[in-house]
Amino acid sequence: MFGLDALELARIQFAFTISFHIIFPAFSIGLASYLAVLEGLWLRTRDESYRQLYRFWLQIFAVTFAMGVVSGVVMSYQFGTNWAGLSEKAGSIMGPLLTYEVLTAFFLEAGFLGIMLFGWNKVGRGLHFFATLMVAIGTLISTFWILSSNSWMHTPQGYAIVDGIFEPADWWQIVFNPSFSYRLAHMAIAAFIATAFIVGATGAWHLLKGNREPGIRRMFSMAMWMALIVAPVQAVVGDFHGLNTLKHQPAKIAAIEGHWETERGIPLLLFGIPDMEAETTHFALGVPRLGSLILAHDWDGEIKGLKAWPKEDRPNSLIVFWSFRVMVGLGLLMILAGFWSAYLRLRGRLYESPWFHRFVLLLGPAGTIAILAGWITTEVGRQPWVIYGLLRTSDAVSGHGAKEMGVSMSLFFVVYFLVFGVGITYLLRLMRKGPKLLGDAPPMEDAGPGHSRQPMRPLSGAEPDIDGDERQSGKGDRDEL
Helix, strand or coil, X not given: CCCCCHHHHHHHXXXXXXXXXXXXXXXXXXXXXXXXXXXXXHHHHCCHHHHHHHHHHXXXXXXXXXXXXXXXXXXXXXXXXXXXXXXHHHHHHHHHHHHHHHHHHHHHHHHHHHHHHXXXXXXXXXXXXXXXXXXXXXXXXXXXXXXXXXXXXXXXXXXXXXXXXXXXXXXXXXXXXXXXXXXXXXXXXXXXXXXXXXXXXXHXXXXXXXXXXXXXXXXXXXXXXXXXXXXXXXXXXXXXXXXXXXXXXXXXXXXXXXXXXXEECCCEEEEEEEECCCCEEEEEEEECCHHHXXXXXXXXXXXXXXXXXXXXXXXXXXHHHHHHHHXXXXXXXXXXXXXXXXXXXXXXXXXXXXXXXXXXXXXXXXXXXXXXXXXXXXXXXXXXXXXXXXXXXXXXXXXXXXXXXXXXXXXXXHHHHHHHHHHHHHHHHHHHHCCCCCCCCCCHHHCCCCCCCCCCCHHHXXXXXXXXXXXXXXXXXXXXX
């Protein structure tokens, strides 16, 4: 199909499905923690704008969580259908790690999600807040196990190879492999930043429409505080992650930098077009010696070039060169947004600057795109290995033909764009609708899932009629939720 073999089609299909999947868990991770903060602030201050925001973002979380679960199921099946070699050779290590994720994280999330969505008027305030915390913690535990499994594939240790099969020898070393802590921190912070800019863009949209309600202002302010504080921290964490990658996967760093010869004091290339066949980077434009300073923290540090490895062991430099720069470029723009917000806050114009609001609105998907670009850099940079240095991707793929893989991939394209396209459109409509004014919202005992003939299921957490304007008049709040 399209001149591609079964291996290439299997890789494209996996990249396509995981790209759709990762945006939902990443948003869920950040949004669950945001909801916990909102409910905690409401319980402490009784400021109704916090409860208003909680109710609004809970709807969006319910839809996001559901789409994350559906897309995640597909990922686990693909290990058996398309990557039988990987399952056969490394299943005794990866299988338990993914099982731990289900047992410790998914069950926790699913168990308390029901109370979180449907328990407003059925349990006390403390128990409901506890359920929200458990869901937030569950998303982070899930991140822990998924990143542990993936990191082990990048920096494997704690294993023994018996008859060509990877057997666990030391679970502590397997779980806490050399790249795990850096990649876990980098991914968790990325999820928080991506969520902050989605929240901030939603607030910016309503501010541009002239909505200056307390909930809108508070939403926007909290997002900009997160951008100011966390985005620079991510740059520091990314630097440590880069040092770890240089130590354990130097070929990936050489490909990211479009660097071919082993030398000292290499430049930092800002632009270029790496050519894998000619073994050079065309139109290279860089800053002298800055590459060595950033990569090795040494003005005259030596960095290996791609020519130090056989051609068959080199990652595709063209892809990772630009995916990395997309990630870093968006990161710098998000850091700029954080500092710009601080400047406007000091001048008392955070909610009165249309140009800044437009900038934040444009950056709404920046965190998500940066996550996708980062994963492309990570996974393409690992090639041609599925378990770095030990198992080639070509030896991990199932024995399907190109025709079967082509049909499967085409079906995934159609179904994913249809199902998740509708889901994402629905999420955007919810965000556009915005938090309802407290005076227009139904009282807590008459609102939400399980009321007004609304069925009790996770997607019931979203407002059934997001375009309707008719709302019951408020009747006050219950003493106990």
